[in-house]
Amino acid sequence: MAVSQSGRAQGGRTFFGHPWGLATLFFTEMWERFSFYGMRSLLVLFLAAPVAQEGMGLSDGTASAVVGVYQGMVYFVALPGGWIADRILGARRSVLWGGVVIMSGHISLAIPGDAFVWIGLVLIVIGTGLLKPNISTMVGFLYRGEEEARRDAGFSIFYMGINLGGFVAPFITGTLGQNVNWHLGFATAAVGMALGLIQYVLGGRGLGEAGLKPTNPAPPQTHRRFYLLLVATAVGLVVVGGLSAAVGWFSVDNVTYAIAVFAVLTTVGFFFYVFRGKHGLTPVERSNMRAYIWLFTAAAIFWMIYDQAASVLSLFAQDNTDLSVFGWDMPSSWTQSINPVMIIALAPVFAALWVGPGRRFSTPAKFASALILVGGSYVVMALVQSFADSGVKVTVLWMVLVYFLQTCGELALSPVGLAITTKLAPAKLASQMLGAWFLATAVGDAIGGQMARLKGTVLSGPMYFLFLGLLAVLAGIALFMFVTRLRALMGENEEEAAAAQAGPPTA
Incomplete structure (x- = not known):
């Protein structure tokens, strides 16, 4: 070394x-x-x-x-x-x-x-x-x-x-x-x-x-208020849980519904606070945040599908995939290693792409590509599920293809997510905006968990994958259509900025 x-x-x-x-x-x-x-x-x-x-x-x-x-x-x-x-x-x-x-x-x-x-x-x-x-x-x-x-x-x-x-x-x-x-x-x-x-x-x-040491240490009274808030929150949750149990509302399903709604409402409240709070946003900062909302929504849709690898795809691997290797059945959980090893292998390729021939590929275009890739992975899964529904276990190579598409999508979206957040964040909300990127994942995962309930109940397996896959693909195409407008809102081109005065994209 x-x-x-x-x-x-x-x-x-x-x-x-x-x-x-x-x-x-x-x-x-x-x-x-x-x-x-x-x-x-x-x-x-x-x-x-x-x-x-x-x-x-x-x-x-x-x-x-x-x-x-x-x-x-x-x-x-x-x-x-x-x-x-x-x-x-x-x-x-x-x-x-x-x-x-x-x-x-x-x-x-x-x-x-x-x-x-x-x-x-x-x-x-x-x-x-x-x-x-x-x-x-x-x-x-x-x-x-x-x-x-x-x-x-x-x-x-x-x-x-x-x-x-x-x-x-x-x-x-x-x-x-x-x-x-x-x-x-x-x-x-x-x-x-x-x-x-x-x-x-x-x-x-x-x-x-x-x-x-803390970078911005709070005074002692803030410490006391924080610990009181923790206690109050814990007591409040116990009381709400107890009352829910008393009236027969407390169940695993209802808890997941409540958490998903909480994640969505918190996010809506955060952006309302950004736009309506007294932060003295400049016209440029407001324009940047209008663009960011679209990128945030795209990220939430991406994670809604991508993180179902730990649930829907994991169950599919267990129930519908031929995991036999030379007569030995490997545990289905091993399929969860496909994505990490692909990231290790492909990250240098994408890094070279973004500084080479893809250097002019804008952030909105990268997000749009990520949506199309992750959506395409679920279109493939719709076909694979139809094979499995016919009574035949499918080869694990189908899972490799699905994870390959999703990994390419992740490498197009995830590395630039925090970077574009810091770039577009209003000066007075820079630290808070870094958390907004994590909110996109939280919202996507929470909604994705509830969407998974549709598989096998409201929608057949193939229709479930096709529905979510086409949703993401169409969202990606729509985002591609408004790349120029979004770049203008982000101030990347003065001529495009002038064209953006007509208002935000309406896709």
Whole structure:
């Protein structure tokens, strides 16, 4: 490993020529993602498995809805998680306590009993909200005062840890969970998070001052109000749950409905606050935000389909896919490793594309392409489901094709999402707008979980995939039609800006 100036400043050791602290954060993130994706590869299968097979016995629709709102809340709580780090705990302690809470959640899932399942999911959501946004912030701290290219290279290495953990996890947790015992698989996820925490604590010296203190510490009275709000929220949820149970409204299905509605209403409220609040938005900032709403909507539609990999596609792999390899049936959860390994392989290709022949491909065009690709994957799934409905298990190569299309879509949309958010954000709302990108995923996942209820009930399997696939494709085509208008709203071309005075796109 090459020795860099910043590496010498931290004791001489480097990590691929970068500050040694990057190694600590890389492996923390890798093990956290191992635990997250390992558990996720089992979750819907466990929820939908019959009680006789030690599962929860939920219907496929309800199980998919639970996974959808769970994933949505993981991204939703990144907003308060970032605030807690900035104002109260600091990023360093937020990551530590977040990891402890995540590990506790996986331990809870490892204990037989329905109550422990729900407690475990809640704990993982809370812990991920503390860890996920703040560990990325700490990577940025390591590169303060350094050139942007070196910082980008550091983040590229860091993000490789995400996909490495996601790739390896299903092979271990999936094998143990599906072939031995569900709860043993969940316990393995807890062990992975524990390993991440151990090396995070032991490697703390290499982090220097990164994240030790809140960047914008709150006064003591704000601390008190925050803790009172936490207590009040917890009490309120218990009261609402108790009253709902008393009148017969409390059920798994109703909870998922409520969470999905909450995610949507919160998002609507946020954008109302942006446009109607007293922020002194300039005409240019208002124009930028009008464009951003369309990009936000496109992102929500994308994630609505893309993140059904953990629910609808996982169940399809289990029930309708031929997983025999030389006479041995591999666990269906292994299919969840296809996407991470494709990201690892294709990310350099797309990076070269965007700085080469695709450098003039605008952000709205990238978003439109992502929608068409993810929609196309579900059009393919409609055909594949029709084959499966005829009584023939389909080859796993169909799943590879579906995940290939979705991965290409992700690489066209996800890397530029935060970048365009920071570019279009009003000056007075810059930090808050970073959370808006996570809201798009939260809304998409929550709605996608509810949409999954339609499969096999309101719509046949092929019609379900065809409906969502064509919806995304048509949304992508509509976005392509208004690329010029959106670029004008974003101020990318003065002549196009003049043409945009007629108003926002009406697609």
